[in-house]
Amino acid sequence: MPDGGLIRKMWMGEAHKYRDHLLRLDTESRTRRFGGGVSDDCIRDYVDTSMWFDTIVHGFFVDGMLRGAAELRPLCGTVTKEAEAALSVETEWQGHGVGSALLERTLLTARNRGITHLHMACLAENRRMQQLARKFAAELSFSFGGVVGEVEAAHPTPLSVVREMVSDGHGFATAVLEAQSRLFKVT
Ligand SMILES: CC(C)(COP(=O)(O)OP(=O)(O)OC[C@H]1O[C@@H](n2cnc3c(N)ncnc32)[C@H](O)[C@@H]1OP(=O)(O)O)[C@@H](O)C(=O)NCCC(=O)NCCS
Incomplete structure (x- = not known):
């Protein structure tokens, strides 16, 4: 992970940050993220x-x-608990383990929500995403020219729930400290 980087859950009021991040993706990354040009x-x-x-x-x-x-x-509408996951990392930060760390946290969250199948759709030529999915024992199957990676998440355990709580607590504390230090810089 790059120095100074932090991974945490985002809050409802941060939708604009997510939108701006997606808008900053270069053309190729954007196409890969959405499975086509948008x-x-x-x-x-x-x-x-x-x-x-x-x-x-x-x-x-x-x-x-x-x-x-x-x-x-x-x-929605699935008998088994299924979810879709999608990742995006801005070009300058790709290839430094950020995608792996994000997927690890997503899998933990999915597991604690009882999600048994996690679909990750990506284009057939997206070798990096496929390599990333393989690292987490995903099984890849081809459909309509694309690749669908499906990860079977294990069921929650007390330890997995605690791991998510600790990560959330750490992320929250760091975000508050960061906001405070920005406030002090302004005043
Ligand atoms: C796919 C993506 C999320 C991966 O994030 P990342 O931060 O670059 O991922 P990591 O640095 O953790 O690397 C993941 C793996 O890909 C491998 N990799 C890097 N470049 C590669 C390439 N050109 N071909 C194959 N594998 C490659 C890395 O070696 C690493 O595997 P390893 O840890 O076993 O060595 C990121 O590249 C991205 O945002 N791409 C554009 C959007 C996208 O494709 N989203 C996926 C569709 S949902």
């Missing part, structure tokens, strides 16, 4: 309409700026 307006609508009620987003922050994110979105 306009700036599409990204704005996406964040406005589909975020925050049952979606959990982990953010990777450097100096208070969101540089990477992992979205966990439960899929």
Whole structure:
């Protein structure tokens, strides 16, 4: 993980940070994140309409700026508890383990929500995402020219619940300290 980087869950009032991060992705990363080319307006609508009620987003922050994110979105209408995960890391921070750390936290959260299947859709040529999914024992199967990685998450244990609580507590404390230090710089 790059120096000074922090991963924590994002809050409802931070949707604008997620939107701006997605807008900053370079063309190739944006295409890979959304499985095709999308306009700036599409990204704005996406964040406005589909975020925050049952979606959990982990953010990777450097100096208070969101540089990477992992979205966990439960899929409605499925008998088994299934969810979709999507990752994005800005170009300058790719290849430093941020994606791996984000996916690890997302898997822990999914596990503690009893989600048994986690789908990660990515384009067939997205070798980096496939390599990342493989690291977490994902099984890849081809469908409609794309690749769907499915991870079977284990059931929650007291330890996995505590691990998430400790991570959340640490993330919250660091975010408060960061906000305070920004306030002192302004005043
Ligand atoms: C996919 C993505 C999230 C990965 O994040 P990252 O921070 O670059 O990931 P990591 O640094 O943890 O590296 C993941 C693995 O990919 C490997 N990798 C790096 N470049 C690679 C390449 N060109 N081909 C194959 N594997 C590659 C790394 O070696 C690493 O595996 P290792 O730890 O076994 O060595 C990031 O590149 C990204 O945002 N891409 C654009 C959006 C996207 O593709 N999203 C996925 C669709 S949901």
